[in-house]
Amino acid sequence: MELDFIRKLKKQSKSKIVFLVIDGLGGLPSKQNGLTELESAKIPNLDSLASKGICGLQQPVGSGITPGSGPGHLSLFGYDPIKYQVGRGVLSALGINFSLHQEDVAARGNFCTVDEKGLVIDRRAGRISTTENEKLCDLLREIKLPGIDIFIEPLKEHRFLLVLRGKNLSADISDTDPQDIDVKPFQARPTLYQSKKTSDYIKKFIEESYEILQVHHPANMILLRGFSQKPKWPSFEENFGLKSAAIASYPMYRGISKLLGMTIIETGNTIDNEFKKLEENWNEFDFFYIHIKGSDSAGEDGDFNRKINVIEEVDKYIPKLLDLNPNVIIITGDHSTPALLKHHSWHPVPVLLWSEYCRGDKLDHFGERDCVKGGLGPRFPAIDLMPLALAHAKRLDKFGA
Amino acid sequence: MELDFIRKLKKQSKSKIVFLVIDGLGGLPSKQNGLTELESAKIPNLDSLASKGICGLQQPVGSGITPGSGPGHLSLFGYDPIKYQVGRGVLSALGINFSLHQEDVAARGNFCTVDEKGLVIDRRAGRISTTENEKLCDLLREIKLPGIDIFIEPLKEHRFLLVLRGKNLSADISDTDPQDIDVKPFQARPTLYQSKKTSDYIKKFIEESYEILQVHHPANMILLRGFSQKPKWPSFEENFGLKSAAIASYPMYRGISKLLGMTIIETGNTIDNEFKKLEENWNEFDFFYIHIKGSDSAGEDGDFNRKINVIEEVDKYIPKLLDLNPNVIIITGDHSTPALLKHHSWHPVPVLLWSEYCRGDKLDHFGERDCVKGGLGPRFPAIDLMPLALAHAKRLDKFGA
Numbered sequence: 001m002e003l004d005f006i007r008k009l010k011k012q013s014k015s016k017i018v019f020l021v022i023d024g025l026g027g028l029p030s031k032q033n034g035l036t037e038l039e040s041a042k043i044p045n046l047d048s049l050a051s052k053g054i055c056g057l058q059q060p061v062g063s064g065i066t067p068g069s070g071p072g073h074l075s076l077f078g079y080d081p082i083k084y085q086v087g088r089g090v091l092s093a094l095g096i097n098f099s100l101h102q103e104d105v106a107a108r109g110n111f112c113t114v115d116e117k118g119l120v121i122d123r124r125a126g127r128i129s130t131t132e133n134e135k136l137c138d139l140l141r142e143i144k145l146p147g148i149d150i151f152i153e154p155l156k157e158h159r160f161l162l163v164l165r166g167k168n169l170s171a172d173i174s175d176t177d178p179q180d181i182d183v184k185p186f187q188a189r190p191t192l193y194q195s196k197k198t199s200d201y202i203k204k205f206i207e208e209s210y211e212i213l214q215v216h217h218p219a220n221m222i223l224l225r226g227f228s229q230k231p232k233w234p235s236f237e238e239n240f241g242l243k244s245a246a247i248a249s250y251p252m253y254r255g256i257s258k259l260l261g262m263t264i265i266e267t268g269n270t271i272d273n274e275f276k277k278l279e280e281n282w283n284e285f286d287f288f289y290i291h292i293k294g295s296d297s298a299g300e301d302g303d304f305n306r307k308i309n310v311i312e313e314v315d316k317y318i319p320k321l322l323d324l325n326p327n328v329i330i331i332t333g334d335h336s337t338p339a340l341l342k343h344h345s346w347h348p349v350p351v352l353l354w355s356e357y358c359r360g361d362k363l364d365h366f367g368e369r370d371c372v373k374g375g376l377g378p379r380f381p382a383i384d385l386m387p388l389a390l391a392h393a394k395r396l397d398k399f400g401a
Numbered sequence: 402m403e404l405d406f407i408r409k410l411k412k413q414s415k416s417k418i419v420f421l422v423i424d425g426l427g428g429l430p431s432k433q434n435g436l437t438e439l440e441s442a443k444i445p446n447l448d449s450l451a452s453k454g455i456c457g458l459q460q461p462v463g464s465g466i467t468p469g470s471g472p473g474h475l476s477l478f479g480y481d482p483i484k485y486q487v488g489r490g491v492l493s494a495l496g497i498n499f500s501l502h503q504e505d506v507a508a509r510g511n512f513c514t515v516d517e518k519g520l521v522i523d524r525r526a527g528r529i530s531t532t533e534n535e536k537l538c539d540l541l542r543e544i545k546l547p548g549i550d551i552f553i554e555p556l557k558e559h560r561f562l563l564v565l566r567g568k569n570l571s572a573d574i575s576d577t578d579p580q581d582i583d584v585k586p587f588q589a590r591p592t593l594y595q596s597k598k599t600s601d602y603i604k605k606f607i608e609e610s611y612e613i614l615q616v617h618h619p620a621n622m623i624l625l626r627g628f629s630q631k632p633k634w635p636s637f638e639e640n641f642g643l644k645s646a647a648i649a650s651y652p653m654y655r656g657i658s659k660l661l662g663m664t665i666i667e668t669g670n671t672i673d674n675e676f677k678k679l680e681e682n683w684n685e686f687d688f689f690y691i692h693i694k695g696s697d698s699a700g701e702d703g704d705f706n707r708k709i710n711v712i713e714e715v716d717k718y719i720p721k722l723l724d725l726n727p728n729v730i731i732i733t734g735d736h737s738t739p740a741l742l743k744h745h746s747w748h749p750v751p752v753l754l755w756s757e758y759c760r761g762d763k764l765d766h767f768g769e770r771d772c773v774k775g776g777l778g779p780r781f782p783a784i785d786l787m788p789l790a791l792a793h794a795k796r797l798d799k800f801g802a
Binding site: 001005009362376377397 | 462466487769770
């Protein structure tokens with residue numbers, strides 16, 4: 001359902017919605033017991049909630065598509081991730097919680113290796129260490145250009161973030177990364193006339209970078225791509241009429257929430273911290289997004305049992321959540337991360353929706369293959385979740401007479 | 402599926418389709434027995450039909466969206482209700498079976514209260530009684546404007562219908578209802594130049610209304626909105642090649658059917674009347690839409706048992722229906738109306754499709770949670786039903802060689 005359509009139907013209510021995102025929740029059967037991580041977990045509280053709620057499996061982007069954390073979360077929040085795309089520069093800024101201003105231009109940088117003719121021979125400079133990267137970023141910070149501020153932040157290995165801040169900057173600039181070797185880096189070119197000034201700054205910055213880096217082989221040059229500005233999207237509150245809070249310890253998730261205008265609640269790393277923050281802030285917001293990171297990290301490490309443990313720990317907090325008397329609870333992930341694969345995957349993600357007004361589906365366990373038989377269906381679009389949450393919270397008007 | 406696509410595939414046949422709409426059919430489990438109205442009903446004939454047919458749950462508009470009767474029915478008839486929207490003026494006319502001509506301009510009116518400065522202080526004039534409304538409409542009928550005919554029909558409480566009939570009228574006119582208080586009513590303004598003449602008529606009508614009403618506090622002024630003309634849509638017969646009949650006792654449903662070009666068969670209020678009319682007219686049409694109102698009214702009254710009774714009464718007529726030898730039967734609702742909620746809801750609506758050529762799904766009861774496991778799926782778009790009906794009636798050509 002289009003956001004423009006939902007926006008017109010929203011209505012006020014005092015009801016509260018909790019959106020609990022267990023990152024990478026979906027899994028694949030292990031060779032040992034033939035069960036997935038979620039199916040193996042002892043989760044009496046989630047099972048009980050599933051028996052009163054309605055379940056199913058959602059797809060964040062589409063059939064067969066493995067979502068990154070950005071698109072995975074945007075779709076949970078009702079923003080079609082194919083329509084609402086964030087530039088790579090902005091995503092990198094979000095990922096380290098860099099506070100972008102509306103007119104800043106951000107780009108993703110790579111340290112790379114060029115030969116004596118200036119041809120790229122390694123786009124990643126031999127994947128230099130993050131420590132080496134930090135030293136090089138310090139050197140690049142010496143570059144000053146008149147009229148603008150320049151920010152350079154190291155990311156992992158050979159990656160860094162470049163941000164230009166100034167007046168009348170514009171991000172319609174082509175990548176300098178040729179995405180190939182044995183060719184020269186491309187020139188930064190304005191793709192719209194209004195970006196001429198910004199692309200001149202970029203060219204100057206690249207020249208000065210080369211002056212500094214040429215003696216630092218293998219990281220003797222930079223490549224830039226994904227020039228972008230903070231998107232001007234209607235906020236979560238404009239779309240859904242919800243005063244919303246994000247409880248997430250990792251920068252990327254806080255960044256995406258902030259992009260949509262949610263209030264970020266400071267929290268520690270533990271699940272216990274996060275649920276304490278939920279309780280403390282209960283009266284202040286209509287919508288709470290809580291992000292559990294450990295399940296995804298365990299999946300990425302291929303640690304089947306640790307992923308089970310994280311899910312079982314979340315289960316222990318369900319009674320505490322119910323004690324707060326929310327009107328709607330949705331529990332799902334932003335994508336699957338099967339320990340078997342050790343990375344994000346395209347497999348549909350289990351969903352549990354509970355509310356006083358949901359029509360159940362007679363399931364008694366919250367697991368992938370139980371959810372196949374659930375009332376929400378086995379492969380529905382994740383962007384349906386926000387309209388469903390609002391409907392069950394009695395926050396949507398009838399459409400038409 | 403788009404109507405433009407289906408239209409090209411339709412082919413002629415002598416087959417007959419019956420579309421039985423049990424208004425507000427879907428429900429929610431009661432606190433007493435944990436079953437919905439439909440699940441509680443004793444419906445041996447529908448159960449038997451379900452065991453031979455294919456079942457599922459449809460969504461008239463989309464996930465989480467509660468449909469009004471207009472959009473609910475348009476989607477059953479294959480018209481995407483987001484694309485095919487009817488203006489509020491036209492919908493009001495349909496609701497009282499006012500016979501709109503193609504060029505008539507209709508608007509929904511409110512009697513309202515303005516203070517001595519002309520500011521709106523109550524948009525509904527204290528919700529005056531329908532009887533009072535009727536008297537005021539009689540007064541407004543005194544207004545004559547040169548060159549056009551004016552029709553004024555009371556609706557419920559403070560609402561009325563205004564229709565202008567004449568040559569070269571156009572409905573691109575902005576609302577005068579400010580949707581707020583402590584402001585003056587807006588001027589009726591043409592939003593396209595071609596509506597200048599019509600908006601002048603409207604302004605004059607409003608002035609004269611005020612002359613008449615100013616001594617009738619609290620209903621001392623009018624507000625108009627939803628100026629609209631009968632939409633020029635391809636008819637049901639053009640789209641599907643079906644000579645179609647509507648058997649419905651309530652004006653709104655007859656109105657929508659008429660809008661699509663169906664023949665309206667006069668009928669009494671009872672289910673028995675409606676099935677008699679079906680029998681009498683069996684040889685004259687290819688497609689019959691039968692509308693059962695009592696289930697929705699019972700749901701809106703919160704009367705769980707009365708809704709069960711209506712469903713059980715419909716069940717008794719199924720053998721009669723089968724005796725007519727239809728080729729395809731579809732039984733569903735235009736939306737859910739759970740007695741628990743006392744209003745239309747967003748919950749998916751049970752569907753039973755029977756034909757000699759359907760591939761069944763081994764269900765043995767027609768109920769919401771049985772339908773979750775049905776072959777049509779737990780949340781499919783209602784606009785899929787007409788193509789499915791046509792296919793099972795052998796009325797669609799193959800697509801492509």
